[in-house]
Amino acid sequence: MGESFSILITTFNRIQDLKFTLNSLQFFLNEGVKIIICDDASTDGTSEVIKKEYPSIKLLVNSVNKGLIYSRNLLMNQVQTLYAITLDDDANFLSLYPLENIIEHFQKEPECGVIAFRIFWGLEIPKNLNSDDESEIVKSYVGCGHVWRMEAWHGIPNYPEWFMFYGEEEFASYQLFKKSWQVHYVPKILVHHRVKVSDRKSQNDYGLRLRRSLRSGWYNYVLFLPLPQIPKRFFYTLYIQLKLKAFRGDFKAAIAIFQALLDLIYHLPKLILNRNRLTKVEYKEFENLSNTKIYWKP
Template sequence: MKFAIHISTKNRKDDLLLTLATVYPLLENPAVECVVFDDGSEDGTAEAVKIKFPEVHLLQNKTSKGYIYCRNVMLNETQADVAVSLDDDAHFLSDNPLEIIGEYFKENPKCGLIAFRIYWSKTAPESTKSSQVPEVVKSFVGCGHAWRMDAWRDIPSYPEWFEFYGEENFASLQLFKNSWEIQYMPQVLVWHRVDLKQRKNVTKDFALRYRRGLRAGWFNIFLFYPPGKALRFFLYSVWRQMKTKILRGQLQVVFPVLGALWDLLRLSPNILKNRTAFTPKEFANYTKLKEPKIYWKPEN
């Protein structure tokens, strides 16, 4: 079984180099390759990778084309049987992760994608033990997962017109439509080295992120949900924005919500062109799946 480890990056050289230092020993196995796609970095990322990690296959955009573009190129060009996707600020804490992933795919032929257990923090966990067990879930987190490439080739590529946010859910819905499962596998633990509290603060890119995140959810609703359900879920989402945010004085979301509504209208031709609606039975079965396991906390 051949493995490819895919990492897309932009202007986060130090984070990337730390991640590569943890990944590099895995490349001693000739059946494993690592691909880094530098999306127009201006901090010397490409040069540093070439010098410090010469066995890494480096792809590079001179100007940024977006991380969805980068992920599509890596996935569509690989000859591997399994593609492991990591963020540039995430790395394995489990021993022998690729062996565990390979065995799991062999033992679970319906599994098209493995979602890893992910720990979000700037500091390492005091314990990595977990009592969780594998289970089928609705979706996965971009910073740590593994594709069975037969499943990836069975669905459309990530929609680049999403720009960022929502592409994992798009792929998850496509996998479900094509009778593949997403399985959460806690045996593989990934440390995502981020400060969640800092992420939740209102920063200069808050409005853009809020707008893109909100509209991505609406895109997927209208791409996949049966007509009546789609309209109902969309209206409920708008009502929730009003009730829980705007009417409670969180006026910083007003323009992002209006922008997301405009994006939904502006990009409606893309939605109509790519719509793959669930049947009522498919939708009912989909709603029975468990929610994705996004955050893991060390157990007492």
């Protein structure tokens, strides 16, 4: 079974988080699962540690920092197995038998191109790991915990590297939908993303994260939505960001929103050139899908 899977991790200057994750995956290595890591030009000795302590792991190293999406494309295009699991360097499985559950679901659902895992965000493991959620078709998936049927990946364009960070999952999900593939949320498979989300606002990259998150949403509007929907969705999200952040004195957010607008204008020719719009019927069908399951709360 393990020979059907690759586990892909991109990392940058988080060697301690990465070691925790890799130690949690030792069983999968023993079962023949291929683990491939892309070190995106870390300066904390990441590559040296992997070579010394995890010699069976395939290591790719960017000589300069290329960004998350470039690294994910690099990893995905190294895969020679049927399925490719993507985990963040600070994420690990909590549920038992994830490989068995993945294969069972893909075999039962031939139109499923991506499985989105149930994800708990927090520094500590929750006391209750059980969930009453049922599997369902959803709009998209979360980057830190999902698995591709590689047949589906090979049928769509690579992630857009010029997005830099954020938005690549939605981009791929629209492309999958256009090719009649589905994204399924499978709560039976639980991942622990060891992140305290509330701390992000105080971190140095808060403004950059907001800028890239906002602009990637707008990029996908222009690429995929029917023309009449674009102004409504764009101005609504802009209004909400201004109302909840900029007009409440969040100076960093105000700058990020302005920068995101400039990014949108700059990339507009590329967006128009690469558009792959949903028809009115497709848009209605897509909007009727359940929303992406990002955070699970026990």
